[in-house]
Amino acid sequence: MSQLQPQMHERWILRTELLWAFGVGVFIAAALSMILFTALTMVVNPPSNVERIDPKMLHLSGEFAEHNLGTAVASDGSVTVRAIATQFMFVPRCIAVPERRRVTLRFASPDVIHGLLITGSNVNTMVIPGFVAQVHTEFIRTGDLLMPCHEYCGLGHSEMWATVQVLPDDQFKPGPDGRISCAQR
16 A cells, blocks of 8 residues: 555646646747737737948938938828937927828937837837838827837937827828928928
């Protein structure tokens, strides 16, 4: 009888360990399934747009020259926002975008790594010197949204933020040059 008890105890331990292993396996499978489901159904995926840019020449010419910054509406109606994240501000400080229309946001940085998010939206990206960060989104409600830098970029980091004005269609009226800014309202 004494030999039977240790064998039963070992079986009980083995059964308990197998039960825990099965539980952990189910948890890992569920977590990976949720990540995959979210990525496929909510269009949440890593950026694949690798576009290089010379950070030293950023403001001198090209799409990130000062006269090209802000919101522009192309002849086909597509809306593109270009902005620069630099220590310790976003240029421009205010961006006007339309409600319920696809918007392409393009950001670049001449100095250090910045991160930005736009409250109340799905926009959250890193802006790395030498690369263009591009995000596509649709703003679903009007109002002013805060756009802070969320990656520590130096002593003035806490003051680095901008405003995104989401305008209803009747107020989103670009000028003859296809550009619109917050001051035009």
